[in-house]
Amino acid sequence: MVNHEAPYGSWPSPIDAGLVAAHDGRPEFLTAIGDELWWTAPRPAEGGRRTLMRLRPGDGTGAPVAESVLPAPWNVRSRVIEYGGQPFAGAPRERGGPLVVFSHFADQRLYVLTPDTASAPDAASAVDAASAPGGGEPVPLTPLGTVGGGLRFVDPLVLPDRGEVWCVLEEFTGEGPTEVRRVLVAVPLDGSAAEDRGALRELTDDAHDFLTGPRLSPDGRQLAWLVWDHPAMPWDGTELRLAEVTADGRLEAARTVLGGPQESVVQADWAADGSLLAATDRTGWWNLHRVDPGGGTPVNLCPREEEFADALWKLGHRWFAPLENGLVAVLHGRGSAQLAILDTESGELADAPGPWSEWSAALAVRGSRVAGIAAGPHSAYEIVELDTCTGHLSVLAAHHTDAVDPAFYPRPERRTFTGPDGRPVHAHVYPPHHPDHRGPQDQAPPYVIWAHGGPTGRAPLVLDLELAYFTSRGIGVAEVNYGGSTGHGRVYRNRLREQWGVVDVEDCATVARELAREGTADGTRLAVRGGSAGGWTSASSLVAPSVEGLYATAAISYPILDPAAWADGETHDFESRYTESLIGRLEEVPDRYRERSPVLLADRVSVPFLLLQGLDDVICPSEQCDRFLAEIGERVPYTYLAFEGEGHGFRRAETIIRAVEEELALYQRVFADGPRSADGPRGAAGGSTEGDGSAEGR
Structure with a gap:
């Protein structure tokens, strides 16, 4: 029973920033190596590295326990196209356990690992090692690159019979971010290419x-x-x-x-x-x-x-x-991804049972069993396996455990709103929720509109402790899968073509306005937040005339703020021409870039905001934040936190803690006085803002 009334945003919650950081990230890249399952797992407390996990088959004496194979500082993560991809692969062997090849983030070299064998002095002996006790140390297979971003490898295929690993090579040919070529290569497993680029055998040319x-x-x-x-x-x-x-x-x-x-x-x-x-x-x-x-x-x-x-x-x-x-x-659905088994002859689809509503793109097959990474509205991502013969599902590893009483978890609602021209706008609405606190009866709660990154992506409906951090304190959240998002077909996805900064902004505003109109949210206490492309949408929402005065504040993380510079070489190669479809060709529609640029329209910002940036970000570089803040000057209060050692997306526990706490502090300041008149001032925060007009962590 709800016993206590308190202002929205002030409710006590056991979900603190440390808990959010400890549960940041999820298992990725699940792979079957023989009868074993392998994947990568986050380690926020260890500098944000990704470790390599292994689950051996059970011996009948009890459930097998997953083990971390690589200690710090090993970091299993590729930088190909900067977003990376499958960073490891392996093959079973008759003796000596599996042979695994992985990409190490620090130097981007491929390494070979034989975890069940004694330490080997070189790659050839690592590959040939028998089943001695102990664990072998990783041995390099590829050389260090000396030009630009060097040599990077991803999505390997281990072929012991051929003595090679086939994979994608990304090779920089100059110092610029777009001076790069990509080919399929064969890497010798004997280590002969560890110091010799010429020993990498190219399978394809670089025509693409x-x-x-x-x-x-x-x-x-x-x-x-x-x-x-x-x-x-x-x-x-x-x-x-x-x-x-x-x-x-x-x-x-x-x-x-x-x-x-x-x-x-x-x-x-x-x-x-x-x-x-x-x-x-x-x-x-x-x-x-x-x-x-x-x-x-x-x-x-x-x-x-x-x-x-x-x-x-x-x-x-x-x-x-x-x-x-x-x-x-297969994984299938509209706005979600559900595991199913497809009969390719009849076309019949049989959905897997269970509480999981979202499955990651990482399916691994062992005989008649298929394993995946699954989560639901009340559970985080787990390693789950389906026995297709019996239909039985079981959680094998990364078991969800409630870090707090689940009564503090939000209770989401799938909603479809009607946007401009009658177009549908899909969203997940998370009202404030607390087991024994409620807000004042004469008030509606504040809401934060979350714009996901991408923008060609989507927000899944799964338990997120960062989201629960806010809802358990009395601040509602609405995740908007605006036009351009995936999960609803190509037509919905193409809605954003040449309309970036328009459709995404309008669709987020549609959800915010409707929540206010129906009384779900307080229309004078609305905020917008997002990272990467979501940071662009959040910043654009502060300068777009169509949504003027709608939001009282914004939290903007590692954003695109200057689209013309972004389209003119100020980002990595993968997305260097993304704006041609999102906005248009810069040389053909320069006015469109100017009309949507948060940097050039910074004089329209009239509310306090939080800006978070990683100083190692090569996708959305910090120079864009510098230009934006130079235009803001001292007109409005803001907090700018720039973190050394962080790139595009925060991975370190201390960074995540600081970012989450600063975001809550922003909302508490701005929303502290309760509802304001719609005609009242929208640009002042309720109290001083740490770091106004300054950059911390630089």
Whole structure:
């Protein structure tokens, strides 16, 4: 029973910033190596590194326990296209346990690891080591790059019979962020390339700007991979390439068998019978198709107006996984991703049971079992496995445990609002919730509109302790999957084309205004927040005339603030021409860039804000924040926190704690006096703002 009345934003909560930081991040890149499961896991308290986790099969005496394979400072994470992708792979061996190859974040070299063998002095002996006790130290397989961003590797395929690892190589040819080439390469497992770039055997040329990792057919005779070129992003148009593999490991007769400028193929893989499968949006939705290697018409295996894939932000994402018996494990849904088993002959789809409403793009198959990373509105991401023979699901690792009484968790609602021109706007609404506190009966609560990053992405409906940190204190949250978001087909996704800074801003404002109109939110105590592209939307919401006066404050993290500079070389190669589809070609529509630039429109900002930035961010560099704040001057109060050692997205526990606490402090100051008149002042905070007009941590 709710017993205490207190101002919104002031409710006591056991969910503190330290708890948020400790639970930041989730398991990623789940992979089966023989009968074992491997994945990466976050370590916020260890500098934000990613460790490599291993789950061996049970021996019948009890449930197996996952173990961390690599101690600090090893950091299993690739920087290819800066967002990375599958950073490791492995192969089982008859003796000595598995052989694993991984990318180390600090130097981006590939290393070989044989965790069940004694320490080996070189790669060749590591590969050949027998089952001695102890654990081998990682041994480098690739050289250090000396130009620009160096040599980077991702999405490896370990081929012990060939003595090689096939993967994507990203090689910088100059100091600039776009002076880069990408090819598929074969890396010797014997370590002969550890100091010799010339020992890396290139499998493809660099005719395409981007490509994904290799997928070898069951008989080893064919190789499939994906390519695309500027200015397309992988959700715009990609090609599925296929080549014959010769006996000596060369590729011949490479050709395109699917895809094109207006068709996005985001995953391809081989079924056990040797047929080629691909997730393509040729119907307007990412559906699973069987592909004819000869170039014939692909067959849609389950025609539905649902997504069976999502945006390819990280190389190696896996939304479907063929099983040995011909069935295919798939993720599907509208605005969510649910695990199901697809019968490719009948097209029947059988959903997996259980409380999990969202599954990550990381499916791993072990015989008739399929494992994934799943979460729900009341549980964080766990390693879950489905036995397709019995239909039984079980949690294997990363078990969700309630760090606090779940009575403090929010109770979300799926909502669809009506935006301009009658267009639908999808959102998740999280009202303030506390087991024994409520706000004043004559007041509606403040709300924060969360704009997700991407912008070609979406906010999943899962338990997030950072979100609960605010709702348990009496501040509502609405996550908006604005036009341009994934999960609702290509038409919804394309709504943002040339309308970035317009449609996303309007859709967020639609949700905010409707929540206020219906009395769910206090219309005088609304805020907007987001990071990366969400930071752009938040900053744009402070300067766009169409939403003037709507928000009382904003929390902006590692944002794009100067789109013209971003389109003119001030970002990494992957997104260097993204604005051509989001806004238009800079040389053709310069006025459009000026009319939407938070930097150039900074004089329109009239409310206090928080700006958070990583000083190592090469995607949204801190120089944009500097220019923005120079234009702001001392007109409005703000707090700017710039963190050394952080890049695009915060990973260190101390950074996350500071950021979350500062965001709450901002809302408490701005919302402290309760509802204000709609005609009242909107630019003053209730108290002094630490760091007004200054940069901390520089």
